[in-house]
Amino acid sequence: MKIAGLSIARGGAPVLERVSFELTPGRALILRGPNGCGKTTLLRTIAGLQPPLAGTITGAEEDIAYAAHSDGIKLTLTVGENLTFWAEIFAAGSIEPALDAFDLRGLLDRPAGALSAGQKRRLGLARLLVTGRRYWILDEPTVSLDRASVHQFAGVVERHLADGGAALIATHIDLGLEGETLDVSQFKAKLPDLEEFDEAFL
């Protein structure tokens, strides 16, 4: 996937400009940067939830799976029904590997609304495995996870990379993954310099 000259805005205000990088199969790229600098906005744009102001995203059409801050699960469906629902949407086959990878077998028949925050997160992340998609775009994926689950999740990402997948991950913690990091604050959009305004005009 190639990101070239991407400029993005949130709430009408420019956030990042001229972001360029490549995400290659088998690699993870970790996005860093202080709160509010634009990581979520960048991921939303790459996932196709909002249009960029400028620039292009190429090479990953129909091959992106996005896990946002929210778990994206249906609370009245059971764990098994949630995963089956997504597996059918993506026509990606069995939910079994996802159940094992995220230790969800014991919770199979539990309504998602009756899960703890960390269990909900595990279910939300398990959806990635039933999409069959190569490019995982992950926004703070480990929120609510305990140490063991963070480790488990890092293992799932590593296996995905070994299978030719790729992951773009915004996170403030160290997942212990091998991969490059990109600090997006270097792309911070510059606000117009007030001294450039013509006072007579104001």
Ligand SMILES: Nc1ncnc2c1ncn2[C@@H]1O[C@H](COP(=O)(O)OP(=O)(O)OP(=O)(O)O)[C@@H](O)[C@H]1O
């Ligand atoms: N719904 C919204 N409407 C308007 N502005 C928003 C909205 N959500 C975020 N912003 C603003 O857009 C900018 C970028 O926010 P964004 O969520 O992309 O940052 P972030 O790097 O992901 O932050 P964090 O590390 O806190 O998750 C911030 O200035 C934020 O206040």
